[in-house]
Amino acid sequence: MPLLQMVNITKIFPGVKALSNVNFSLEKGEVKALVGENGAGKSTLIKILSGIYQPTEGEIYIEGDQVIINNPATAQRLGIASVHQEINLEPYLSVAENIFLKKQPKNRFGLIDYVDLFTDASYWLNQLGVEIDPRKPLGMISIAEKQMVAIAQAISMDSKIIVFDEPTSSLTQKETDQLFNVIDKLKEKNIGIIYISHRLEEIFHICTSLTVMRDGEVTGNKRIDEINSEEIIRLMVGREMKDMFHRTKTYAKEPVLEIKGLTVKGILNDINLTLHKGEILGLAGLVGAGRTELARAIFGDLPFQNGEILMNGKSIKPKHPSDSINMGIVLIPEDRKELGLILQQSVEENITITILHTLQKVGFINKQKQKEKAEILCKELAIKTPSIQQKVKYLSGGNQQRVVIGKWLATIPKVLIIDEPTRGIDVAAKSEIHKILDSLASEGMAILMISSELPEIISMSDRVAIMYQGRINSLLEKKDLSEEIIVTFETGQKIEINHKEVKNGK
Amino acid sequence: MENKRHSELAELSNTSFFRFTKNILINYSALIIFVFLFVFASILSPEFLTIRNLLNILWGISVLGIIAIGQTVLMITGNFDMSVAYIVGLSGITTVMLQIHGASLFLSVAGGLLAGIAVGALNGLIIIFTNANAFLITLGTSSLVYSINLILTHAKTWYATNESFLILGRGKFHGTIHYSVLIFFFMALIIEFILRNTILGRSLFSIGLNIKASKFSGIKVNNIKFGAYLFCGFCAALAGLVMTARTGSTVANAGVGLEFDSLIVSVLGGTSLSGGRGGTLRTIVGILILGLINNLLILLNVQYEAQQIAKGLIFLIVVCADGILDTIRR
Numbered sequence: 001m002p003l004l005q006m007v008n009i010t011k012i013f014p015g016v017k018a019l020s021n022v023n024f025s026l027e028k029g030e031v032k033a034l035v036g037e038n039g040a041g042k043s044t045l046i047k048i049l050s051g052i053y054q055p056t057e058g059e060i061y062i063e064g065d066q067v068i069i070n071n072p073a074t075a076q077r078l079g080i081a082s083v084h085q086e087i088n089l090e091p092y093l094s095v096a097e098n099i100f101l102k103k104q105p106k107n108r109f110g111l112i113d114y115v116d117l118f119t120d121a122s123y124w125l126n127q128l129g130v131e132i133d134p135r136k137p138l139g140m141i142s143i144a145e146k147q148m149v150a151i152a153q154a155i156s157m158d159s160k161i162i163v164f165d166e167p168t169s170s171l172t173q174k175e176t177d178q179l180f181n182v183i184d185k186l187k188e189k190n191i192g193i194i195y196i197s198h199r200l201e202e203i204f205h206i207c208t209s210l211t212v213m214r215d216g217e218v219t220g221n222k223r224i225d226e227i228n229s230e231e232i233i234r235l236m237v238g239r240e241m242k243d244m245f246h247r248t249k250t251y252a253k254e255p256v257l258e259i260k261g262l263t264v265k266g267i268l269n270d271i272n273l274t275l276h277k278g279e280i281l282g283l284a285g286l287v288g289a290g291r292t293e294l295a296r297a298i299f300g301d302l303p304f305q306n307g308e309i310l311m312n313g314k315s316i317k318p319k320h321p322s323d324s325i326n327m328g329i330v331l332i333p334e335d336r337k338e339l340g341l342i343l344q345q346s347v348e349e350n351i352t353i354t355i356l357h358t359l360q361k362v363g364f365i366n367k368q369k370q371k372e373k374a375e376i377l378c379k380e381l382a383i384k385t386p387s388i389q390q391k392v393k394y395l396s397g398g399n400q401q402r403v404v405i406g407k408w409l410a411t412i413p414k415v416l417i418i419d420e421p422t423r424g425i426d427v428a429a430k431s432e433i434h435k436i437l438d439s440l441a442s443e444g445m446a447i448l449m450i451s452s453e454l455p456e457i458i459s460m461s462d463r464v465a466i467m468y469q470g471r472i473n474s475l476l477e478k479k480d481l482s483e484e485i486i487v488t489f490e491t492g493q494k495i496e497i498n499h500k501e502v503k504n505g506k
Numbered sequence: 507m508e509n510k511r512h513s514e515l516a517e518l519s520n521t522s523f524f525r526f527t528k529n530i531l532i533n534y535s536a537l538i539i540f541v542f543l544f545v546f547a548s549i550l551s552p553e554f555l556t557i558r559n560l561l562n563i564l565w566g567i568s569v570l571g572i573i574a575i576g577q578t579v580l581m582i583t584g585n586f587d588m589s590v591a592y593i594v595g596l597s598g599i600t601t602v603m604l605q606i607h608g609a610s611l612f613l614s615v616a617g618g619l620l621a622g623i624a625v626g627a628l629n630g631l632i633i634i635f636t637n638a639n640a641f642l643i644t645l646g647t648s649s650l651v652y653s654i655n656l657i658l659t660h661a662k663t664w665y666a667t668n669e670s671f672l673i674l675g676r677g678k679f680h681g682t683i684h685y686s687v688l689i690f691f692f693m694a695l696i697i698e699f700i701l702r703n704t705i706l707g708r709s710l711f712s713i714g715l716n717i718k719a720s721k722f723s724g725i726k727v728n729n730i731k732f733g734a735y736l737f738c739g740f741c742a743a744l745a746g747l748v749m750t751a752r753t754g755s756t757v758a759n760a761g762v763g764l765e766f767d768s769l770i771v772s773v774l775g776g777t778s779l780s781g782g783r784g785g786t787l788r789t790i791v792g793i794l795i796l797g798l799i800n801n802l803l804i805l806l807n808v809q810y811e812a813q814q815i816a817k818g819l820i821f822l823i824v825v826c827a828d829g830i831l832d833t834i835r836r
Contacts, residue, residue, distance in 0.1 A: 322725070331722070344715050344782060356708065364704050365705060
């Protein structure tokens with residue numbers, strides 16, 4: 001009897017089917033990898049398992065008994081624990097107190113029994129074969145050690161299932177090896193492990209089987225010895241491309257923005273990129289690879305230590321977004337609601353906020369001019385709103401995104417950086433946004449487009465730069481693009497295999 | 507549970523009648539309360555509706571009013587200044603001391619104003635560079651300023667003797683309305699106009715609503731925040747001069763209590779504690795309400811304790827209402 005069975009799980013969010021008829025099972029002592037692109041549905045599935053979301057349809061069985069997991073506390077009681085990238089522990093408490101955060105041993109006066117606390121903590125840490133002083137405050141130990149504390153917490157509560165979500169993303173090689181030793185020990189204890197990672201070589205090293213997801217569906221269930229990495233990538237990619245956009249024009253060879261050796265300590269490492277007039281340069285990579293940080297550094301929102309930025313051949317040093325805007329570089333952020341818009345203000349106020357200096361005389365805003373300008377922009381971008389006085393919080397996601405694009409286009413920029421241009425908007429609005437970007441490039445604007453959606457990257461970009469752990473891992477021409485190649489580079493795979501592929505493409 | 511309540515509220519607020527009524531209630535509630543109170547007071551007390559009494563009310567509120575203008579501007583950006591009360595003392599003390607040491611009228615007034623602006627600058631710098639809580643930081647500087655006041659005055663009362671200076675507090679325009687009242691109204695009008703019609707005004711509101719998006723839109727948020735603190739310090743200092751000129755004397759804690767009063771009247775008028783909403787015309791209404799209530803309680807010979815209870819209740823009601831309105835708006 002399997003330890004965990006999730007049967008026909010479907011999850012519908014307003015307007016989006018995140019999971020459809022997903023079947024997932026896990027045996028005792030199994031280490032199962034769960035892989036898929038960003039947005040494939042992995043985290044939705046895990047959130048259902050941990051009681052954060054409720055499935056729209058489907059059943060969950062643990063050791064053959066049907067269970068309903070309606071909150072995280074229930075998940076914990078059922079023996080489901082997870083070890084995240086951002087670990088939920090208390091930095092000011094000791095290691096031991098953190099291990100027993102959810103059930104402190106008590107003495108007969110109802111106070112915490114510190115003698116038991118420390119001996120029990122040592123016991124569980126020994127079980128994992130790690131040496132951490134249980135009296136140390138948690139804030140003073142490394143990330144790898146914190147993970148061990150989280151694992152000790154999980155096994156001390158008799159967890160049967162432990163979910164690891166990208167556990168090695170900030171570990172050194174040595175720490176990773178130690179983690180794998182611990183996972184082997186958990187395997188021996190008959191604990192079932194779900195291992196989410198983008199790093200395929202790790203999966204081959206530690207996992208016994210894997211489940212691949214794509215667009216909310218399971219595309220493969222395999223034992224690890226009957227599959228290779230090409231096969232995994234093939235199962236991950238291949239999303240529908242039929243309604244995708246086709247670019248109308250190619251770019252000139254005239255460089256507009258050049259980035260040379262840009263380095264932000266611990267985040268970006270020696271970035272070199274050239275953006276040409278009329279080009280859409282796609283910036284691909286996993287979440288956390290440094291794409292948004294690169295955009296912020298160019299925009300003057302993140303100070304950099306080394307390197308230089310050249311605009312039309314002249315070195316520039318943006319210290320504040322206003323500097324970049326004055327030089328014709330704008331950034332359309334991913335987070336519309338937090339960074340792009342002022343939700344409680346009107347369409348008119350939002351769309352003119354960047355160009356007030358052109359609508360003024362000695363500081364006084366010409367209201368008539370402002371109204372006319374807002375109306376022109378709304379028309380150009382086909383923003384659907386009852387009036388320009390409408391507060392933007394009442395607009396749909398697609399229309400909000402047009403307002404954000406509009407407020408930046410109003411400044412007539414030379415370089416447009418756009419972070420996830422179509423995140424969270426419906427399909428029709430997506431292709432409209434793509435049309436806008438295409439016509440802007442045709443008119444000569446240089447566009448740096450960050451996107452996690454591979455079909456978007458492939459159909460819209462003239463070239464694609466792929467980031468991996470703060471570096472540009474590869475720069476591909478349009479003719480060499482395929483989802484397989486991008487995923488290979490995004491996951492930091494060895495380059496040799498892919499040189500061959502790239503050559504074949506030529 | 508929470509979500510369900512929100513969605514019901516959202517559904518309800520979709521009907522046009524509800525929206526209309528809601529807008530009236532939210533946007534003009536202070537004015538409605540003022541009119542109601544005015545009529546109520548006229549009926550209740552025969553002395554109320556006399557020119558002399560009404561002018562006295564205005565004279566009474568002008569010091570608080572000038573402070574509240576600065577406070578309102580600062581609140582629109584989502585900030586506060588709790589040190590205004592002791593800036594009132596500091597500016598009066600500085601001016602009187604300078605006069606005693608033989609400084610000219612112009613120099614002494616400039617000195618008083620500069621002292622207030624300097625405290626504003628200190629507040630602004632600390633808050634911008636540490637990103638610490640504005641309320642608590644300014645309470646801290648408030649205590650520092652108070653001790654400076656105590657050291658300067660040796661905890662004694664000091665008297666202003668320059669006749670021309672006293673006009674600022676006691677003088678009347680054509681023998682009818684006090685100059686200080688005119689200064690207050692004039693400033694409120696100018697600031698309201700700036701808030702509604704200039705880039706600076708728009709930036710103040712934007713910062714209060716979403717500081718990150720404002721920065722991303724190219725607004726120099728720190729400069730503007732700093733400017734707002736300077737302005738608030740200036741207003742408090744000016745109010746301190748008016749108060750000193752009115753009473754002819756000053757002490758270390760001359761303005762005590764005015765920090766909370768300036769918050770109350772701003773919020774009472776409809777300026778939001780969480781920033782991004784409000785205006786100085788609204789603050790005039792807020793301050794008139796408070797002035798009216800005070801006046802009425804005095805005319806009706808209500809005991810001082812009861813007056814304080816009334817003030818406390820108003821403060822609580824207003825702050826609660828602001829919190830509730832804020833959730834509805836978001």
